[in-house]
Amino acid sequence: MKTTGFAAAHAGMLLWALLIAASFSAAAQVSQAIDPVLLTGLRLLLCALVFLPLLLLNGGISLTGRALLGHSVLGLLLALYFGSLFEALRYTSAVNTGTMFTLVPLLTLVFEAVLTPDSQLRQRVLPVLIAATGAVLLILKGTAPGEFPSLYALTVYGIGCLAMALYAPLSQRLKASSLKGRGPATMTFWNMLSGAMFLLTFCGLSGGWRSASLLTLKDFYWLLYLALFATLATFWLLHRAIGVIAPSAVISYIYLSTLLITLFHWLWLRQSPLPLEIAGALLVGCGMLALLWSSRRSTSASGQASANR
Numbered sequence: 001m002k003t004t005g006f007a008a009a010h011a012g013m014l015l016w017a018l019l020i021a022a023s024f025s026a027a028a029q030v031s032q033a034i035d036p037v038l039l040t041g042l043r044l045l046l047c048a049l050v051f052l053p054l055l056l057l058n059g060g061i062s063l064t065g066r067a068l069l070g071h072s073v074l075g076l077l078l079a080l081y082f083g084s085l086f087e088a089l090r091y092t093s094a095v096n097t098g099t100m101f102t103l104v105p106l107l108t109l110v111f112e113a114v115l116t117p118d119s120q121l122r123q124r125v126l127p128v129l130i131a132a133t134g135a136v137l138l139i140l141k142g143t144a145p146g147e148f149p150s151l152y153a154l155t156v157y158g159i160g161c162l163a164m165a166l167y168a169p170l171s172q173r174l175k176a177s178s179l180k181g182r183g184p185a186t187m188t189f190w191n192m193l194s195g196a197m198f199l200l201t202f203c204g205l206s207g208g209w210r211s212a213s214l215l216t217l218k219d220f221y222w223l224l225y226l227a228l229f230a231t232l233a234t235f236w237l238l239h240r241a242i243g244v245i246a247p248s249a250v251i252s253y254i255y256l257s258t259l260l261i262t263l264f265h266w267l268w269l270r271q272s273p274l275p276l277e278i279a280g281a282l283l284v285g286c287g288m289l290a291l292l293w294s295s296r297r298s299t300s301a302s303g304q305a306s307a308n309r
Helices: 003-027 036-058 065-088 094-101 104-115 122-142 151-175 184-206 208-214 217-241 247-251 253-267 275-308
Strands: none
Touching (some): 003 217, 003 253, 036 208, 065 184, 094 122, 104 122, 104 151, 104 247, 104 253, 151 247, 184 208
8 A cells, every 4th residue: 555545545534524514504505494305315316417427438337236236235324324314303403413423433443343354453442532532522512401312313313323334344345345446436426326316215205305396596506515515525535535544544534524613613703712622622633643643554564564475
């Protein structure tokens, strides 16, 4: 593995964190009267359509039965996550779902240990825990006393978090078998298309498709922005990094997004930092630096092992 590939993957994930952080403000611009599951299904479908011409030119549109099954499973994981998030938000706050999401990189470590065992796995546990603790402090700064999620919301979103945690390690595992040789663009296209089909089918059965009549031109523009930058670009960067960086390290960049949102509130909105926020920001920064260092050591060790062979 080349050092340039390692550096480029991390640089791409830095951009990923920035795009994720910016997506929350953009998503708020879309009318709340439109069914959120429908919006997400349309976002994924738009992403797939953007990549379609590229795949037609490069021959990435062909599929074997095993490859179709692999992409369908990964698409279902995306649909499960987004579907569970919207269902949970009907019964609990964004603060609670955000706090639960901090468990995803830790769960990814568990799936990574099962699906893609790595001798350097233990070195990533402490950095992820440090960053997760910091992210929790940043998210909980505005939590009202006694604000706890319902058991139903906890269960539903817990299933979604398990699906998202499984996504990166399973992608890496399938790239070594049924999806071998498929690049980031091909992976993004087929996974997004599969996820869109699952979500839009659900909307067809639940009646959520009727809210499509409420879409305005402004909503469409913001939806296009979210599809291109908050979904297509981020998942392409994610698949570009998977295999170069460990899945748990890749998904841990979500903690950096939480830190960037907090910095935006401090610097742009001129909000005074709270002691809890400062402590959380320091922990996220330390955890991400330690994670970067451990993943670099892992890369160097792998390169040395290959040279010795």
